[in-house]
Amino acid sequence: MSSKESLSTVEKILQAAEELFAERGFDGTSVNLIAEKADVNKAMIYYHFKDKNDLINSMFERILREAEHYLKRAFAAHSDSGIEVSHLDRIEEELNFLSKRKRIISVMMMEALKGDEKDNYFFKCAERVFKHELKGFKSESGEIEENSSDRQRDLVYEFFTGFVPIIAFVVFNEKWCDYFKCDSDKAMEYFLESFRKTHLASNF
Structure with a gap:
């Protein structure tokens, strides 16, 4: 099997x-269902993934x-362009x-709501965002200072x-707009405005 064919199967x-x-949900999905939907042999899933x-x-990685x-x-684009981009635009x-x-x-x-999850990728994702946002708490290596008092x-x-x-x-916007009969562009506008008045107003 070529690498191109293998990648296509994995995708x-x-x-x-x-x-x-x-x-x-994760628990309600069997490997058999995944194989059926992907139109591949079940053995092919175990060829590429342990379980x-x-x-x-x-997927999370x-x-x-x-x-x-x-x-x-x-x-990088923000730093190199010399054009000031607002935090709200970002x-x-x-x-x-x-x-x-x-x-x-x-x-x-x-998955983050489960009590038995070993690798909480939701928190890992947040942590990677924090490494960019909390610049004042980074060491020379680029890591967030673990012992910072704040x-x-x-x-x-x-x-x-x-x-x-x-x-x-991101998760609820579409369903929220359907339920409350709100235009999605307006919902984005209102969310950004509220975010500016709360989170960004306290930070910048």
Whole structure:
């Protein structure tokens, strides 16, 4: 099997799993269902992934890499262009990026609510965002200072007033607009305005 064919098979499996996990949840999705939806032999899934946990971990690792790549590129473009981009514009770009990956983010959020999850990718994703946001608490290596006296306070603030509202808006926006009969563009406008008055107003 060529690497191109292998990649295509992996992508089909991951896409099918992502759809099923979003619809049925992780526990409600069997490997048989994934194989059926991906139109592959069940053995092919076990060829590429050790088990269902390995499969979902691969999905989460991929979204973390995508998010980290996007953040690095966004910050680099901001630094190199010399054009001042507002924090609100950056948040809107992040929302647009995350909206394209809404299904996997929804799964990540659902899995984060489980008490028995060993690798909480929802928190890992937040941590990677914090490494870009909490610049004042970074060491020379680029890591967030673990022993900073203000670190815990700022992590709580960034997570519960910044990261969680953004993720919640991405996950619930479409259904919220349907239920409350709100135009999606207006919902984005209102969210950004409220975010500016709360989270950004306290930070900048």
